[in-house]
Amino acid sequence: MFTHTQALQYEAKPDGPDPDFARKLQEVLGGQWGEMTVATQYLLQGWNCRLPGKYKDMLLSIGTEELAHVEILVTMIDRLLDHIPLKPDAADRSKESAAGYGQLNPQHAIVNGGGAYYRDSMGLPWSGGYVTASGNLMADFHYNATAEMQGRLQVSRLYNMTDDPGVKETLKFLIARDHMHQMQWLAAIEELKADGLEGIPVPEAFPMEEEPADFGYAFLVASDGPDAAAGRWAHGPALDGRGEMTARPIEASADAPQLPPGDPRLWGTPQ
Template sequence: MFRHTSLLQFEAKPEKPDALYARKLQELIGGAYGEMTVTMQYLFQGWNCRVEGKYKDLIMDTATEEIGHVEMLATMVARLLEGAPATTMAEAVKDPATAAILGGMDPQQAIISGGGATPSDSQGYPWNGRYVIASGNLLADFRANVAAEAQGRLQTARLYNMTDDPGVKAMLQFNLARDTVHQRQWLAAIEELKADGLESDIAPTALFDEENQEHNNTIWHLSDGPDGNKGGWTTGPEGIEYLMDPQALGGPGVAPPPDPALFATAEPSLGEPGGATSVTSEAGKTKK
């Protein structure tokens, strides 16, 4: 059960409207690393979690907070758009494309959402559920969460430097702080998974005896850059061997003959092992 409280987690009041910045903020709502993504990511991770107790509670606490972040940003967008839809749409009567550019807003914010936020990114692309990572493996998921919070904080930091509005900056300062602590909590939770014996460094903790033992401790030098083998990952007890001149282990990557019904273009020699392709003429005679 979820219960909505009619109070924002932190204030979202700009000093003045700014339709262009409202469009930029849409990235933090519906972008690949926006608040809608982490909201749904954490919710599904929590709902799918098979470890009752501290891990599930942490996931659900954070998921519910992220719902509030979507609300904060949507409120800020609506307030930044104050007065913009009417003026922009008045100009749109003359020239819709020019009005959208001069107004700076996503036209859908006026046409579809009536001067409010939309579930989309800064280019108006709809939010996509494929952004969500919820595998059921807590180690893999928590690592994905660290990355999501890092990308979200990076984008928030960039947007922070794109505005001088003190009200907007105050809200983003709060968001930056929450992205910081969320990165820290997922990193700490990863270490606790290991301490509790639930996971180790590699996800998943399985099939180590089944994997190809010859190739589980090598890095292949496959770029022009010469310094990859100078990193710390090649030293110490867990050092990974750097193969400076790796060789291909497989044969030519030749696709099999296509199904004739698919009408894929192919060389005639692909039809038969001997090299010739059987063709049936209109007279029904088979020739080579």
């Protein structure tokens, strides 16, 4: 259960309107790697977590913080949309704003009447399919670490796409939180190992002797770039502590498949 305060976790006040940048900012609100994704993902992982204690508590805590980031971005976009040029001529006080006009999202005016929404910078709606809660914390924490990396990368790019000091101030806050959150998930990955809960490969409990031959340790070369096997992934001790990394060309080990004729009741091309 949640309670809400209208005070913001951090200030979200641009120095002036900028509908061009408002559109771009939608990416980190409603895009694949935006705040909607991390908020709903961490909460779902927390609620679904069948292991009580620190991991579950931590997931619910960070998920709740991310809701505040959704709120910050919505507020920022709303303010950037305070004056949307409705026609090209209104956009034409300068060539800069003419260019900016071309980038603005017409749905911000037509659909939302000057407000944010849950879509990315190209107008694709946010999807529940972005969220993963697999029940295996090791797999999910790696996804979470990725999400914070992709997220910080995108906000850092947006930082270079605006000169507005107020916008930059908010982006710096988000960049700092993603910095912390990257470290958090990497620390949690280490802790999962230290607690003996999961290791590499995920799932560690699958009986290793079921794996055929050396397919678990061989890098298979299938492209002609000369350095494909010149990295750590193709030689040296395996990262699961149980073998040696090797490399060899990819090869077929089974015949070309022969499929039987189709069911005539399905009216396919006969044999």
